[in-house]
Amino acid sequence: QSVLTQPPSASGTPGQRVTISCSGSSSNIGSNTVNWYQQLPGTAPKLLIYNNNQRPSGVPDRFSGSKSGTSASLAISGLQSEDEADYYCAAWDDRLNGHVFGTGTKVTVL
Amino acid sequence: EVQLVESGGGLVQPGGSLRLSCAASGFIFSSYWMSWVRQAPGKGLEWVANIKQDGSDKYYVDSVKGRFTISRDNAKNSLYLQMNSLRAEDTAVYYCARLTTMITWYFDLWGRGTLVTVSS
Numbered sequence: 001q002s003v004l005t006q007p008p009s010a011s012g013t014p015g016q017r018v019t020i021s022c023s024g025s026s027s028n029i030g031s032n033t034v035n036w037y038q039q040l041p042g043t044a045p046k047l048l049i050y051n052n053n054q055r056p057s058g059v060p061d062r063f064s065g066s067k068s069g070t071s072a073s074l075a076i077s078g079l080q081s082e083d084e085a086d087y088y089c090a091a092w093d094d095r096l097n098g099h100v101f102g103t104g105t106k107v108t109v110l
Numbered sequence: 111e112v113q114l115v116e117s118g119g120g121l122v123q124p125g126g127s128l129r130l131s132c133a134a135s136g137f138i139f140s141s142y143w144m145s146w147v148r149q150a151p152g153k154g155l156e157w158v159a160n161i162k163q164d165g166s167d168k169y170y171v172d173s174v175k176g177r178f179t180i181s182r183d184n185a186k187n188s189l190y191l192q193m194n195s196l197r198a199e200d201t202a203v204y205y206c207a208r209l210t211t212m213i214t215w216y217f218d219l220w221g222r223g224t225l226v227t228v229s230s
Contacts, residue, residue: 002154033214037155044205044223045147045155050216088155092215098171099145099157099215 003028004089004102011108012079020105022072022089028100032092034072036065039086048087049074081109112136112219114206119224126196126228132189132206132221140164140184143209145217146191148202148226156202159191160209174200196228 005023012018022034036049047056049065052072062077072091076083089102118130130146146158159180160169168180179192189206204226208219 002156035214035216037217039155044220045217046220047216047218050210050218051214056218090155090157090216096172098169099147099160101155101157104154 002103003093003096003100004091006087006089006102006105008103009106009108011110012076013110014079014081016079018076018079018107020074020076020087020089020107022074022102024070024072024091024100026070027095028070028091028093029067029072030070031094034065034067035090036063036074037088037090039088041085045088076107079107079109083107084109114208114219114221116204116206116221116224119204119226121227121229122196123230124197124228127192127194128196128226130191130193130204130206130224130226132191134187134189134206134208137208137219139182139187143211143215144180144182144189145207145209146180146189147205147207147217147220148200149205149223150199150202153202158204161189193226196226198228200226201228202226 033051037045038048039045052067053065093100115133145160161180177195181190203223205223206221207217210218
């Protein structure tokens with residue numbers, strides 16, 4: 001069961017800005033950093049954002065992350081067709097003593 | 111090349127056992143925590159287990175405690191997951207992932223996964 005809640009889907013036309021929310025609680029997002037993963041169709045997940053808003057080398061600056069209280073969000077600016085994928089937020093949960101993932105959001109480029 | 115390659119998946123009957131392996135290359139394996147993450151068909155990601163660099167500390171998701179055991183062999187650059195008393199709900203693609211623990215914890219390298227199907 002996923003502890004972090006995301007909208008099941010999001011969409012936009014090329015060039016638009018899309019935002020994905022991730023809602024948690026005081027034991028996870030409220031007290032730990034948030035990471036985001038991108039999973040392209042048929043492939044393994046890939047780290048997209050770590051430590052709330054840091055991008056690994058090679059990740060375009062179109063992707064940005066933020067966190068406030070017990071929620072976090074991922075923004076994709078200048079949406080491109082290759083951004084069609086599933087996106088997952090994740091954090092450490094102090095109460096469960098383990099990692100928790102979001103329910104996942106499928107992004108469609110119209 | 112920095113990579114993780116899983117193996118050992120397959121079809122197993124309910125109540126059976128399976129051992130997954132993950133071969134690491136291109137980085138100093140013994141310097142990292144390692145993890146298993148799974149994904150049931152058409153579903154989201156679920157963290158399964160973590161193991162510390164020297165194997166002295168391990169964490170598991172509640173649903174696999176007492177049934178799954180994570181281990182590693184640093185001399186062979188390999189990570190393992192021994193899965194016993196398998197259930198239908200354990201059916202998933204199992205990913206091996208490298209866990210970086212600088213300031214925060216995150217999975218910064220993933221394998222391609224190996225499929226485990228539990229069915230009679």
